[in-house]
Amino acid sequence: xxxxxxxxxxxxxxxxxxxxxxxxxxxxxxxxxxxxxxxxxxxxxxxxxxxxxxxxxxxxxxxxxxxxxxxxxxxxxxxxxxxxxxxxxxxxxxxxxxxxxxxxxxxxxxxxxxxxxxxxxxxxxxxxxxxxxxxxxxxxxxxxxxxxxxxxxxxxxxxxxxxxxxxxxxxxxxxxxxxxxxxxxxxxxxxxxxxxxxxxxxxxx
Numbered sequence: 001x002x003x004x005x006x007x008x009x010x011x012x013x014x015x016x017x018x019x020x021x022x023x024x025x026x027x028x029x030x031x032x033x034x035x036x037x038x039x040x041x042x043x044x045x046x047x048x049x050x051x052x053x054x055x056x057x058x059x060x061x062x063x064x065x066x067x068x069x070x071x072x073x074x075x076x077x078x079x080x081x082x083x084x085x086x087x088x089x090x091x092x093x094x095x096x097x098x099x100x101x102x103x104x105x106x107x108x109x110x111x112x113x114x115x116x117x118x119x120x121x122x123x124x125x126x127x128x129x130x131x132x133x134x135x136x137x138x139x140x141x142x143x144x145x146x147x148x149x150x151x152x153x154x155x156x157x158x159x160x161x162x163x164x165x166x167x168x169x170x171x172x173x174x175x176x177x178x179x180x181x182x183x184x185x186x187x188x189x190x191x192x193x194x195x196x197x198x199x200x201x202x203x204x205x
Contacts, residue, residue: 003044008186016042029054060156068155072125074191090122121161128154
C-alpha cells in the first residue's frame with residue numbers, strides 16, 4: 001500500500017513525534033520513530049511493517065476527533081456485515097454529532113453507547129463522541145472534563161473492532177481499506193473510496 005509523501009491537510013502536527021507523545025504504541029513501532037519524521041512518513045512505515053494496531057492508533061491520534069469519529073463511522077458501515085438496531089443507532093447518533101457537534105448530541109451518544117453495553121465498533125464510535133469534550137459528569141453536576149486522549153482512543157478502538165471482525169484471511173485487506181479511508185479523510189475527503197478520492201469532505205461546522 002503506497003502512502004503519499006505530502007502533508008495531510010487535516011493533521012496539524014508537522015512531525016510524527018508530536019503525535020506519538022500522546023499515543024501508546026508498541027516498542028516495535030517506536031523503533032521506526034525519528035525526530036523529524038513526518039506523520040505521513042511514519043504511517044507509511046507502520047503500514048508497510050503491518051503493525052495494524054499501531055498504525056490505526058497513530059492515525060486516530062493524528063486526526064482531529066471529529067474527523068476521527070467520521071472515520072470510525074465510515075469504516076464500520078463499510079466493513080461490518082451484521083448490525084443490530086442499537087449498532088445502527090450508535091452510528092446514526094455519532095454521524096449526527098459530526099454534522100452538528102453540540103452538547104445534546106454528545107450526551108445522546110453516551111446513552112446509545114450504554115444501551116449497546118459499550119461493546120462493538122459502533123458503540124465505541126459513539127463513545128468517542130462523548131469522550132471528545134464537555135463533561136463526563138451527569139448534567140447538573142460539577143464538570144469533570146475527560147482526558148483529552150479519550151476521544152482518540154475511542155476512535156482507534158472502533159476502527160480496530162471493525163477490521164478485526166469477519167474472515168481472518170481478509171484482515172489485511174480490511175486494514176488497508178480502513179487506512180485508505182482515514183487518509184482520504186485526513187486530506188479533506190469523506191472516506192468514500194468508490195470511484196477514487198472523495199470530492200466532498202467531512203461536514204464543516
